[in-house]
Amino acid sequence: MKKISLTCVECPLGCDITVELDGERVVSVAGNTCPRGEKYAKAEVVCPKRVLTTTVRLENGKMLPVKTNQPIEKSLTFNAMQRVSKVTVASPIKIGDVIVKDLYEGIDLVACANSD
């Protein structure tokens, strides 16, 4: 049995969570204040994922904030940054618009702001 200590990053409270692992199997999760923490801890010990937030350049030279609409595997972070850095988009754009469809299978890059 292995014990792993984690800090939940799902909200600013930052609960200290302990996960008990039997091989790959999660036996128990303790220390979380809410169910989000349990979900986070279970995923974190198997395959850590994060929502990526960054910017892309608009044709008018300004920057547009964007994010992945779901968390991506942490190990893909720099690969994603490289791909996103090549993207340029034209206005008008509405918040929520898809900027890159299927950045990774089923995960899109979406706009976080409007641009007219």
Next chain:
Amino acid sequence: MKNYDIVIIGGGPAGLAAAVSAYDNGVKSILILERDECLGGILNQCIHNGFGLTRFKESMTGPEYAYKFIEEVQKRGIEVSLNTTVLSLTKDKVVTAINSQEGVTLIKAKAVILAMGCRERSRGALNVAGARVAGIYSAGTAQKYVNVKGYLPGKDVVILGSGDIGLIMARRMTLEGAKVHAVCEIMPHSSGLKRNIVQCLNDFDIPLYLSHTITRIDGDKRVTGVEISAVDSDKKPIKGSEKYIKCDTVLFSVGLIPENELSKEAGIRLSPKTKGAEVYQNRETDVSGIFACGNVLQVHDLVDFVSEESELAGKSASEYVLNGEAEKNAINCIAGANLSYVLPQRIDKNAGGSVTLFFRTSGVFKNCKITVQDGQKTLLEIKKRVAVPGEMERVNLTEDKIKSIVGELTVGLEEGV
């Protein structure tokens, strides 16, 4: 001279939430003055996520959170003047504003809401030899360069101070291709949120040096390197602990202070502790009809609480406009042992309703007890497992308890319980 019922100075999350709330409480003649070219305040450069979890149960980026409120302002047709800077404010609520189309305008308001936010502590805080070369930025300035202007201010970075903005910029600059060599924090604990230590530093193997500071910055025109040293419990550098790091950029993230030049000029009493106005529970300052909310009043950790506080200020301002000035029965509310401040600083016993007290502790305390006392008795005791200065605390006092207060109110923290 133009006339409005309510003038709001600042169109960040505080100003926006105050405007919507004042409108919904019955005042329609409202003007928001914003010096930037768009609404949303500092949130426009905070492109990371984690906003709105308390309020919307959803993790949003800064611009997305701001947009929720901008939409509400637009839906109501509330008037906004962008690119307009407020130059001065008087006690009788005359606002002087300037923009390029109209030049200087005088605006008379029945009530004013201060929502100017805060600014970063200046470079003066960086009391280091050689701190006059290029390549030294505040973390917030660097954030604006990267996220709004799309330009990376440096490649090899050392960050002084572990405030949240510094942590967030450590990650952001790493993502954009810079190498962040170290984050130095003079205190034995980080001043940022734990989640930011994990997802901004640990995720990218960026070392955090606690009880460390920068003792020298080298460089002729541009920074070429820094010397960092461990510090003792008096924050004095320890000889022999020096370590040299080559870098071209130093970011400092050493805290925020409310932006209160206008408030001072209007003769509003400021708290030496929060550096914001002293207020009653309805967020009215000691100048009748002038209210304050958001970071101009107290530096919040979470924008969700800025919105909450600003809705209260907006509602109070609308009541002031509709019902006129109410007679107050004020008592003082004081920060006692181990607290750095308590807000509101005054409670009006005539106002009715419960009152939430906000405060920060002056250090890290474990197994402690928060006590609320008046001249004669203890009104409330709350045990806490941990309390840290980085997280704003709150306690609620019911109307009955408020009514029963004799003399002044003191909020304190007792250790070892």
